[in-house]
Amino acid sequence: MKVGIDMGQTSDGAAAKLDIEELLATRLLVQGNSGSGKSHLLRRLLEQSAPWVQQVVIDPEGDFVTLSDKFGHVVVEGERSEAELIGIATRIRQHRASCVLSLEGLDIDDQMRNAGIFLNALFDADREFWYPVLVVVDEAQLFAPSVGGDVSEEARKLSLGAMTNLMCRGRKRGLAGVIATQRLAKLAKNVAAEASNFLMGRTFLDIDMMRAADLLGMDRRTAEMFRDLKRGSFVALGPALSRRPLPVTIGTVETSARSTSPKLMPLPEAGRDLEDIIFTPDPEELLRPLPRRVTAAPRPATDILAELSKAPPPMPAVESRPAVTEMDEGEREAILDSLIAEILDNPQSAYRPDSELFQDFLVRCRIRRVPGVAPTLSAFRRKMAIARSGVDAGTAAGEGWAKALDLSRGVSEDLQGVFLLVAQAALRALPCPSDLMLARAYGTHSARRARRLLGYFEERGLIVVHADLAGRRIVAFPDLGTETAPGDANAGEDLRAAAE
Secondary structure: OOEEEEEEEEEOOOOOEEEEHHHHHEEEEEEOOOOOOHHHHHHHHHHHHHHOOOOEEEOOOOOOHHHHHHOOOOOEEOOOOHHHHHHHHHHHHHOOOEEEEEOOOHHHHHHHHHHHHHHHHHHOHHHOOOOOOEEEEOHHHHHHHHOOOOOHHHHHHHHHHHHHHHHHOHHHHOOOOOOEEOOOEEOOOOOOOOOOOEOOOOOOOOHHHHHHHHHHHOOOOHHHHHHOOOOOOOEEEEEEOOEEEEEEOOOOOOOOOOOOOOOOOOOOOOOOOOHHHHHHOOOOHHHHHOOOOOOOOOOHHHHHHHHHHHHOOOOOOOOOOOOOOOHHHHHHHHHHHHHHHHHHHHHHHHHOOOOHHHHHHHHHHHHHHOOOOOOOOOHHHHHHHHHHHOOOOHHHHOOOHHHHHHOOOHHHOHHHHHHHHHHHHHOOOOEOOOOOHHHHHOOOOOHHHHHHHHHHHHEEEEOOEEEEEOOOEEEEEEEOOOOEEEEOOOOOOOHHHHOO
């Protein structure tokens, strides 16, 4: 199906059409200095194509999250664990949901790492889910830099590899890359070279103007024109746009970014007591210790050489550390379980990332001098999932719980706590947990998201959800041969505590 979306107007007043089907096969590169209108262009492209194709937006500044209000994009906060990002990306492809991965607030290392994990998960989806997806990456020079900067080599390789897969090998998997960059010189050449469509905006540096002219097949003497382009004006070229360089003015958009360009505004009127306000300290300021910056006088070189020539002082005797107390495996596991229980006693622990809780757990292990190698992050998440289920000792010793643990391995790590919470309720014949309890076990405040988790389990054939004559929810486990008692999905209290 051929679909041409309206991007604005050409220089002669005609509609500037972009062929979405052709774009999916040939990819797009957008270039322009800050303030040239790149984000406006991407927003126009996303809004116009939203009814026709699934979209995934890698958004380093959180500007595109407003698409969710009008077009229903799912907003994925980037501050998540690797397992969570992989699970979400897999379900995004499976259910063909448009989403925005917001990386706002993360440092550049975490932005590159999490974007790389998310893109690789989209790329590695099962063949049956290779539906066409428009993958828009804003500020692509951050995720595919031409040279290494002040970031770790691990994060750079992960992000660059994911961007290379997207642009070089993504087409066969249904992924069509749309990348936008402030400077072509900062973007890795093997990523930029795979695009066949170009929209070049205002730029001032000679090296960027030359590269833009080369990509558009223009005479280098005409490259000066890129300095004169107005905000929102671009030169288009490519099979999805135009066979010859074509000036285009991008049209209006329906949504707006959360951040806006700075605007001049008058200063507030200065009152007569302004000087008193400025020069009179706040009482709290007097209680704060002032930072002291001591600048030592430079030492003469002769003193430094004389000190280096002295014999080193004898090393003090090292006191022997107390031997590590031997502990059997059962006692050690009991201590680890008690440490996890201490963490879960904090009501806010349900909404903190697992990686943060894991660091807290390791500190507690060192304080208690727990012998042996500390559990891995994966093992810690497993223990947390079991602890969050609230299973009692009697149920945990039964065969049904052992089978429930085996079944829980069929879902991702971030969902195991929710699955086991419902499973233990069924094994104990307790009322079905409410949406509030499911949301807490998943680490979210969204009851709607919690309800979707039960639907996901049902799609996997793990549970069957039905209701009694009063409309109360019941969850049955065919593999366990049991089901929960009827429970109110909208209840605000912990039903397990009420039952006990």
